Amino acid sequence: MTTTQSLAVRRAIGWLTRLKRTRRRWLVPAAALLGVLAGGGYGLLKAPEYAATSYVIVVPTAKSDPAGAMGLAQAYGRVATDIAVVGDAQVAAGVPAETLRAGVQAVTSPDAPMIAVTARSSRAATAADMADSVARALVQKGAHTEAGTGVKVLQFTRAATPTDPVSPSAPLAALVGGCAGGLLGGLALLVRPPRHGRRDGRARFGSVPGPVAQQEALV
Template structure:
């Protein structure tokens, strides 16, 4: 490597050292979080809304979305909490429902620290939702049925080591970039250069402002002659005016 290349590389390293240091540090922090974060498993159960006589598929889709929104109500989770042994207050944030705008299907997701518990929670909530919906089928004219039971997941859903590493490296890149910008701002943020005062011998534009005018002194003899001529002219003017009055 030539001397100029080494000089350029050293200058670049001095300017970008916050990024060089922050990106690996962020990746290490992300990996450390992936190692210490609690493992979470997710299992999915599916409930279908079926229209009865006098109802159509659009009605079933609408009720599927409605049941998905009220999945965390105590009336639905009461039987699920009794079946799993998990209190309702603890079970509520562990269960989620997702619906489709085109199909009368409800996806129920259970989250837990073990695969078996996650599947048990999802299936218990699905059974409770079916019982809750069938209790009012005479008014809604739709029935609910378990379409697919939740199975135990093979791998945890979180944490994801690759994702946590990428997020940590991205955060380090952001922080390092901000550090580079701050250092450049400090380096170029000195006081502005003082404007020198105008010189007394500066010349303006052609015949314009700023041009010094030098006045030459008048000799004393010439000044005396000029004064005498002026006085004589004044006397002759007075004499002519007096004759004109006569």
């Protein structure tokens, strides 16, 4: 190989090395930018989601005590999204029972016999109707079993029609996506060690002479 060819090879190797370093340097910003674009696109394309909450309270009668009302409130909260309840609520809500089961969540309080029935929908009025319909269905179930349970199930407050969506806005989604993309890019740099380090390691360990080579060296 001539001197000119050797110089050209060295320049090519140096250019490739700088290119690899540049690519590694821009990995995190590129991943963050990709996350911003993905998050912002998701926030723009996804329909806004609204949430409405209706509250149901379990009141003890003369045949029961407050402790019994607490336990029954927990039980009613567990069955709030069962087919027996949402089946009665689907007509008033104007949506199928499957939509109610997927979009309604019931949460009980640990220190009060109260159930929060929260519904989510892409329409604010529909979310309020779904929450109120499930709450009224619970009240009806409680009325049917009042003689055996000794408690009354009442709707404490109706769901108010929400004015603002609970889903993240496009700027917030873009910010979250950028943070996630930058984090993933940084993890990729940490997990993937440089290749020259692995080659140096193999050369270093491969250069250790074996027993036969050591004996020949002694002779």
